Amino acid sequence: xxxxxxxxxxxxxxxxxxxxxxxxxxxxxxxxxxxxxxxxxxxxxxxxxxxxxxxxxxxxxxxxxxxxxxxxxxxxxxxxxxxxxxxxxxxxxxxxxxxxxxxxxxxxxxxxxxxxxxxxxxxxxxxxxxxxxxxxxxxxxxxxxxxxx
Amino acid sequence: xxxxxxxxxxxxxxxxxxxxxxxxxxxxxxxxxxxxxxxxxxxxxxxxxxxxxxxxxxxxxxxxxxxxxxxxxxxxxxxxxxxxxxxxxxxxxxxxxxxxxxxxxxxxxxxxxxxxxxxxxxxxxxxxxxxxxxxxxxxxxxxxxxxxxxxxxxxxxxxxxxxxxxxxxxxxxxxxxxxxxxxxxxxxxxxxxxxxxxxxxxxxxxxxxxxxxxxxxxxxxxxxxxxxxxxxxxxxxxxxxxxxxxxxxxxxxxxxxxxxxxxxxxxxxxxxxxxxxxxxxxxxxxxxxx
Numbered sequence: 314x315x316x317x318x319x320x321x322x323x324x325x326x327x328x329x330x331x332x333x334x335x336x337x338x339x340x341x342x343x344x345x346x347x348x349x350x351x352x353x354x355x356x357x358x359x360x361x362x363x364x365x366x367x368x369x370x371x372x373x374x375x376x377x378x379x380x381x382x383x384x385x386x387x388x389x390x391x392x393x394x395x396x397x398x399x400x401x402x403x404x405x406x407x408x409x410x411x412x413x414x415x416x417x418x419x420x421x422x423x424x425x426x427x428x429x430x431x432x433x434x435x436x437x438x439x440x441x442x443x444x445x446x447x448x449x450x451x452x453x454x455x456x457x458x459x460x461x462x
Numbered sequence: 463x464x465x466x467x468x469x470x471x472x473x474x475x476x477x478x479x480x481x482x483x484x485x486x487x488x489x490x491x492x493x494x495x496x497x498x499x500x501x502x503x504x505x506x507x508x509x510x511x512x513x514x515x516x517x518x519x520x521x522x523x524x525x526x527x528x529x530x531x532x533x534x535x536x537x538x539x540x541x542x543x544x545x546x547x548x549x550x551x552x553x554x555x556x557x558x559x560x561x562x563x564x565x566x567x568x569x570x571x572x573x574x575x576x577x578x579x580x581x582x583x584x585x586x587x588x589x590x591x592x593x594x595x596x597x598x599x600x601x602x603x604x605x606x607x608x609x610x611x612x613x614x615x616x617x618x619x620x621x622x623x624x625x626x627x628x629x630x631x632x633x634x635x636x637x638x639x640x641x642x643x644x645x646x647x648x649x650x651x652x653x654x655x656x657x658x659x660x661x662x663x664x665x666x667x668x669x670x671x672x673x674x675x676x677x678x679x680x681x682x683x684x685x686x687x688x689x690x691x692x693x694x695x696x697x698x699x700x701x702x703x704x705x706x707x708x709x710x711x712x713x714x715x716x717x718x719x720x721x722x723x724x725x726x727x728x729x730x731x732x733x734x735x736x737x738x739x740x741x742x743x744x745x746x747x748x749x750x751x752x
Contacts, residue, residue: 346502359521
């Protein structure tokens, strides 16, 4: 059995225009129903496996995002949804925007789009789920010893 | 010989209750999804969740909290074990309360406002359902002349013949015990809450898995109490009991999906009014005719 059968998701809205947020929530509606893959939208970082961020990072939320990420137990995966979360998007040149999520966190999956379509978001989450298993295997395996000489 | 059977029942409970409780939770999610027009996850989903939680890194807030959660699990298993052993129903309900106190204290031990809020609300919930639980125990005693579960199931008539009001009241507080909407104030499985996850906010990994496991044990025990109202000395009463348990569980799922959450004042008022009207009047009439 794989841990990827039960991906619990934490959604954080950076400086998104709410376009992507609405699409994320659309994934939970009867039309797309991500819960059929076991995905639960949890509001608690300590219960989450996947950290899904919409919108770019600004000076105010950089620490918040970092703290949420640090509260999540391993293994964890970060998914950046929407072009703003990927690289800052249309707000990239704004004085208060640092850029995409990868300016503060190691992002695993990028889901582009403005707004990202629910199909794309589900695809990104499914890819993230596969990464969860990989990360767990890596953490479980003993560290490789380097042969010297 | 009788003792052997009773030990078999306890062993069956300890080993099979997680399986049964998990499956019930799985069907709960499936049926809820269908009620909302969704496909829903597999019925095995709760087991996948539990496995995942055991495999995750455990972020320990403090050691006392872990100890208290283990206490919760232990006393829930003790409660159910004693019940299926055929022990004293009064002692069973007291052990259930003690388990609940362990859970509340585990939430209090974490220095988190959400966790503390969940603990306070859980205390409110206890205040709301405890009177009805005690009335149920007293009702069993008056109708069958014994607090012992063994004697209650050996009675000539089903307890529900004498306790229809108390049965209805018990079903009412079952919504609180199952943490179903409208009374899922302290913690819930539903998404996005103003209090994050309430009682379980600060729990993660295997400790959260222990809480989940305790809930499965608890649910099986509570449905056992529902069955206790029906079972009498005849063999076919067991079949009716199983049917009533399934109907009661379906009813809880339906209520969960139909009603929005209420404030604690509303919960306390409603559950005490039901306790007074259904429970106390039932008991008064019973003392008069018995």
